[in-house]
Amino acid sequence: MIKLNTNYNNLKDSYLFYNIAQKTKAYLQENPDKKLLRLGIGDVSLPLCTEVIQALHEAVEDQSVKERFHGYMPECGDPTLREIIANDYAKRQVPIEKDEVFVSSGASDELGDILDLFDKSASALVIEPAYPAYVDANIMAGRKIVHVASNDENGFLPVPSEDQLADILYICSPNNPTGAVFSREKLQQWVDFANQNGSIILFDAAYEAFIEEDLPHSIFELPGAKTCAIEICSLSKTAGFTGTRLGYTVIPKALHRGGMHLNEMWVRNRTTKTNGVSYIIQRGAAAVFTKEGKAQIQKNISIYKENAKILMQALDAVGIWYTGGKNAPYIWFKCPQGMGSWELFDYLLTNAQIVGTPGEGFGACGEGYFRFSTFGSREDTKKAAERIVSLFAK
Numbered sequence: 001m002i003k004l005n006t007n008y009n010n011l012k013d014s015y016l017f018y019n020i021a022q023k024t025k026a027y028l029q030e031n032p033d034k035k036l037l038r039l040g041i042g043d044v045s046l047p048l049c050t051e052v053i054q055a056l057h058e059a060v061e062d063q064s065v066k067e068r069f070h071g072y073m074p075e076c077g078d079p080t081l082r083e084i085i086a087n088d089y090a091k092r093q094v095p096i097e098k099d100e101v102f103v104s105s106g107a108s109d110e111l112g113d114i115l116d117l118f119d120k121s122a123s124a125l126v127i128e129p130a131y132p133a134y135v136d137a138n139i140m141a142g143r144k145i146v147h148v149a150s151n152d153e154n155g156f157l158p159v160p161s162e163d164q165l166a167d168i169l170y171i172c173s174p175n176n177p178t179g180a181v182f183s184r185e186k187l188q189q190w191v192d193f194a195n196q197n198g199s200i201i202l203f204d205a206a207y208e209a210f211i212e213e214d215l216p217h218s219i220f221e222l223p224g225a226k227t228c229a230i231e232i233c234s235l236s237k238t239a240g241f242t243g244t245r246l247g248y249t250v251i252p253k254a255l256h257r258g259g260m261h262l263n264e265m266w267v268r269n270r271t272t273k274t275n276g277v278s279y280i281i282q283r284g285a286a287a288v289f290t291k292e293g294k295a296q297i298q299k300n301i302s303i304y305k306e307n308a309k310i311l312m313q314a315l316d317a318v319g320i321w322y323t324g325g326k327n328a329p330y331i332w333f334k335c336p337q338g339m340g341s342w343e344l345f346d347y348l349l350t351n352a353q354i355v356g357t358p359g360e361g362f363g364a365c366g367e368g369y370f371r372f373s374t375f376g377s378r379e380d381t382k383k384a385a386e387r388i389v390s391l392f393a394k
């Protein structure tokens with residue numbers, strides 16, 4: 001009989017969002033007149049900006065005209081878009097060559113696919129609490145996982161340690177779920193650690209557009225990163241592309257191990273395993289990087305940031321400790337009154353109709369914490385903030 005990948009048996013049930021959905025469904029069945037305030041989702045709520053919509057329309061028109069029609073696109077991305085993205089890095093004083101940029105259909109797809117570059121025996125270090133896909137993708141591949149717990153004492157930004165060595169190092173900054181962002185100094189420690197040990201950092205920069213303080217947006221701002229890092233980026237949260245799908249990955253030509261060059265390997269991988277991202281979507285993505293497009297997406301980001309301020313003010317008012325919010329679309333706070341994270345979930349649902357995300361779902365060390373997303377509607381966010389103040393005022 002065919003042998004299947006039995007590593008799937010080692011996956012924990014992805015109960016986090018399932019549990020949330022079950023609990024909210026049951027609550028609404030019992031309380032059909034109640035309206036929920038949804039601060040749990042990591043999906044955006046604002047539509048694509050007009051500059052992108054116009055480019056998408058034009059690209060659809062192109063597909064109806066023989067002379068402007070596009071069939072298969074180059075597997076690693078439209079050269080024009082690759083150049084636009086490289087130029088965007090250059091504007092931020094990060095020199096990247098256009099063929100170091102790979103256009104993808106999103107960061108999730110890429111975070112899973114990129115593991116093709118590594119041997120099954122390569123171990124993976126995951127800083128927790130973490131985006132659940134890092135752990136699950138490596139369990140599916142049968143890899144050893146080194147779980148590194150972070151906490152409020154290190155601001156959820158741990159530094160590397162010789163007794164926690166691994167081949168693949170996941171760093172997500174700004175972080176989902178904690179919203180914490182690595183400083184140059186701390187990130188440099190990880191870069192030096194990776195270079196010393198021959199490890200490779202997978203740097204997830206999906207939320208870089210939310211950084212407003214003087215903190216690194218790209219790992220390639222740091223000396224030495226080109227010999228130890230791959231950066232995975234996405235327009236999902238930057239420009240509302242969660243349902244439109246486009247991301248990009250930077251693999252420097254200087255990145256090699258054991259005589260093998262990862263950029264060349266990825267070209268080989270993409271040309272074998274994909275036929276590129278849709279022409280229409282790549283045209284829409286190019287519009288994100290125009291002057292007008294940038295201004296429009298910034299306006300949307302500032303709406304989410306205003307939501308963050310409203311929630312942070314409420315937490316400040318009742319003296320609840322939190323991180324994130326300022327440079328990230330997530331606020332990560334300590335459950336008040338010593339509650340567990342699922343206990344707080346039930347409490348907020350029942351007493352304030354607020355739906356958030358229990359920290360325990362992002363790794364064991366997330367227990368005792370809770371995540372609010374700032375991607376919800378302004379109306380829901382305001383109501384939630386008011387209810388938090390009245391629930392937890394001393």
Ligand code: PLP
Pocket residue numbers: 042105106107108109131172175176204206233234235236241242246247
């Ligand atoms: N990386 C992180 C940290 C995320 O939180 C998400 C989505 O929530 C992704 C990657 C996936 O992004 P995409 O929509 O580009 O697949």
